[in-house]
Amino acid sequence: MSLSLVTPPAAEPLSLEQARARLRIADTSQDARLTHLIRSARQRVEGDTGRACLSQTWLERRDAWDGDGRLCAFGTQFKLPKPPLISIDAITTYDADDTPMSHDPADFFIDTASEPGRLALRPNGHFPEPGRNIAGIEIRFTCGYGDDPDDVPAPVVEAIGQLVEAMYEGGLDAGMPASVKALLSPWWRISL
Numbered sequence: 001m002s003l004s005l006v007t008p009p010a011a012e013p014l015s016l017e018q019a020r021a022r023l024r025i026a027d028t029s030q031d032a033r034l035t036h037l038i039r040s041a042r043q044r045v046e047g048d049t050g051r052a053c054l055s056q057t058w059l060e061r062r063d064a065w066d067g068d069g070r071l072c073a074f075g076t077q078f079k080l081p082k083p084p085l086i087s088i089d090a091i092t093t094y095d096a097d098d099t100p101m102s103h104d105p106a107d108f109f110i111d112t113a114s115e116p117g118r119l120a121l122r123p124n125g126h127f128p129e130p131g132r133n134i135a136g137i138e139i140r141f142t143c144g145y146g147d148d149p150d151d152v153p154a155p156v157v158e159a160i161g162q163l164v165e166a167m168y169e170g171g172l173d174a175g176m177p178a179s180v181k182a183l184l185s186p187w188w189r190i191s192l
Contacts, residue, residue: 001068002061002135003081009054009144012038013152014160022161023168034164041163045156048176049187052082052144053152053160057089062137065127077111077120078127082143085110085117090140095131103128117143159183 070079091103111118130136145151
């Protein structure tokens, strides 16, 4: 399985103006650095929580539908990474001769209300099997809380802001402050 970012978010949950205000910076001399820190903080929060903040499109390439515990409900549902799921944009399988075959996402039930989001079979449906056994399935999906920074939960934005402050003061290698961990605890990824 591989996961590739196709379209990054168009904005950041924390604006440059908000970062300047948090750090009490009156001019624009640090804007390039702050822009980098904001993006780095968001990516770190997304990586640690396994979530997407603002709308972004990803492409997942898989060898098979099963194998990593994401095929569930007796093989009738497939869980997508990076909640919250907004949409599934395309499903493609490849034949043994590498010919792509598109499958209409409307042929499936797309559950965007669950976390993680799910692709579910309709009655008498089946997941299309690839003809090649390496990267024979591609799923293009959009995830995130929405397009507007105000769509991102306030505790997540605050965590990004606090992480920007910590990185501004201590560099990109700054540890994760306990207050950031506490803010993100409802979204923290739990591994068993």
